[in-house]
Amino acid sequence: MRTALVIGTGLIGTSIALALSGRGVRVYLEDHDPTQARTAASLGAGTDRSPEGPVDLAVVAVPPAHIPATVAEAQRRDGRGRARGYLDVGSVKGGPRREIEALGCDLSTYLGTHPMAGRETSGPLAATADLFEGRPWVLTPTSETDTEVLNLALELVSLCRAVPVVMDADAHDRAVALVSHTPQLLSSLVAARLEGADETAVRLCGQGIRDVTRIAASDPGMWIDILSANPGPVADVLAAVAEDLAETVSSLRALQSADDAKRTDGAAGIEGVLRRGNSGRARIPGKHGQAPTAYETVAVLISDRPGELARIFADAGHAGVNVEDVRIEHATGQQAGHVQLMVEPSAAPVLSAALRERGWAIRQQ
Ligand SMILES: NC(=O)c1ccc[n+]([C@@H]2O[C@H](COP(=O)([O-])OP(=O)(O)OC[C@H]3O[C@@H](n4cnc5c(N)ncnc54)[C@H](O)[C@@H]3O)[C@@H](O)[C@H]2O)c1
Numbered sequence: 001m002r003t004a005l006v007i008g009t010g011l012i013g014t015s016i017a018l019a020l021s022g023r024g025v026r027v028y029l030e031d032h033d034p035t036q037a038r039t040a041a042s043l044g045a046g047t048d049r050s051p052e053g054p055v056d057l058a059v060v061a062v063p064p065a066h067i068p069a070t071v072a073e074a075q076r077r078d079g080r081g082r083a084r085g086y087l088d089v090g091s092v093k094g095g096p097r098r099e100i101e102a103l104g105c106d107l108s109t110y111l112g113t114h115p116m117a118g119r120e121t122s123g124p125l126a127a128t129a130d131l132f133e134g135r136p137w138v139l140t141p142t143s144e145t146d147t148e149v150l151n152l153a154l155e156l157v158s159l160c161r162a163v164p165v166v167m168d169a170d171a172h173d174r175a176v177a178l179v180s181h182t183p184q185l186l187s188s189l190v191a192a193r194l195e196g197a198d199e200t201a202v203r204l205c206g207q208g209i210r211d212v213t214r215i216a217a218s219d220p221g222m223w224i225d226i227l228s229a230n231p232g233p234v235a236d237v238l239a240a241v242a243e244d245l246a247e248t249v250s251s252l253r254a255l256q257s258a259d260d261a262k263r264t265d266g267a268a269g270i271e272g273v274l275r276r277g278n279s280g281r282a283r284i285p286g287k288h289g290q291a292p293t294a295y296e297t298v299a300v301l302i303s304d305r306p307g308e309l310a311r312i313f314a315d316a317g318h319a320g321v322n323v324e325d326v327r328i329e330h331a332t333g334q335q336a337g338h339v340q341l342m343v344e345p346s347a348a349p350v351l352s353a354a355l356r357e358r359g360w361a362i363r364q365q
């Protein structure tokens with residue numbers, strides 16, 4: 001692929017454009033808000049001038065409700081279309097595809113796709129070239145899809161260092177209802193309990209609630225669009241969660257009972273939920289889609305000043321230890337926090353000893 005047109009230069013469009021530009025593709029940037037395209041261009045994602053003729057691939061990265069009309073307009077521009085192939089990156093696939101078909105689009109040059117990577121922030125300034133590295137990128141070809149367009153999509157996925165996954169559009173929508181759309185709502189529901197909560201309670205927020213509510217900071221406008229395009233499958237999963245919730249409430253009420261037998265049942269109910277949670281969590285794939293790996297955490301106290309993280313990673317590198325994952329736990333009301341370095345279990349004692357030797361304070365886990 002030599003040229004690409006990205007329509008919609010927000011978080012996802014600009015991240016794709018940065019990855020493509022970084023690998024030598026000439027990228028044209030377009031947005032209905034020209035300041036977004038200009039910002040993306042200033043970040044090095046490409047040019048905000050219009051291409052003179054058709055490009056190899058047009059990537060439509062606008063909100064789901066605008067995808068069908070945007071694909072149709074791009075295919076029809078100047079009677080010859082703006083590209084050899086068109087793909088969208090929307091979070092829902094079945095409904096938009098049916099609308100694209102209803103608009104009379106050419107289905108041979110269109111392919112619906114969905115990169116399973118994102119963030120809770122929007123816009124070009126939140127974009128990064130490595131957003132998709134090692135992440136699944138769903139492709140939903142049908143018997144009508146041209147091989148050339150599928151190959152262009154595979155090349156795009158490979159240039160973004162993602163992992164292609166081929167799925168049927170409706171199966172995709174049921175899967176993301178489970179692994180993305182319901183989690184978004186549950187995160188929002190937990191965070192919503194804090195809205196009117198007492199300040200004394202809110203001040204106690206620790207890492208657990210921060211983990212559970214990170215995506216509650218997402219843009220409501222984008223999510224209304226996503227959920228409106230996939231309401232049935234999300235309602236099905238949420239209804240199953242609601243049944244579990246009702247049972248969990250009963251178990252907790254039983255635990256309040258004076259009757260021993262009821263308390264035993266209540267404890268068994270709660271234990272059941274927690275254990276099912278353990279086994280569901282254990283199924284989440286590890287880095288780069290590999291089997292889940294149990295890493296050991298080395299927690300190091302760091303102060304909040306420039307260069308601390310760089311220094312700790314350099315010291316881990318000198319010790320010959322590969323840091324597999326990292327998290328930062330900020331201490332309330334202090335200019336300090338703990339950086340949690342996740343490493344292979346055999347590397348944990350080596351890393352702890354090396355960091356202690358270099359003066360770092362290690363917290364026992
Ligand atoms: N945010 C995520 O985590 C994520 C992950 C994967 C896929 N997606 C999908 O990617 C798409 C873009 O999401 P985002 O997070 O980058 O949103 P964003 O809000 O950061 O960017 C969307 C951009 O599209 C522009 N736009 C809106 N309507 C347009 C139109 N008709 N023509 C041209 N430009 C238009 C907006 O001005 C904005 O710059 C959505 O379809 C979303 O479902 C999002």
Ligand SMILES: O=C(O)C(=O)C[C@]1(C(=O)O)C=C[C@@H](O)C=C1
Pocket residue numbers: 090091115116117118119120179180181215
């Ligand atoms: O990490 C996040 O912030 C996300 O929620 C990204 C996430 C997801 O649920 O995995 C959100 C919606 C997109 O359609 C794809 C990715």
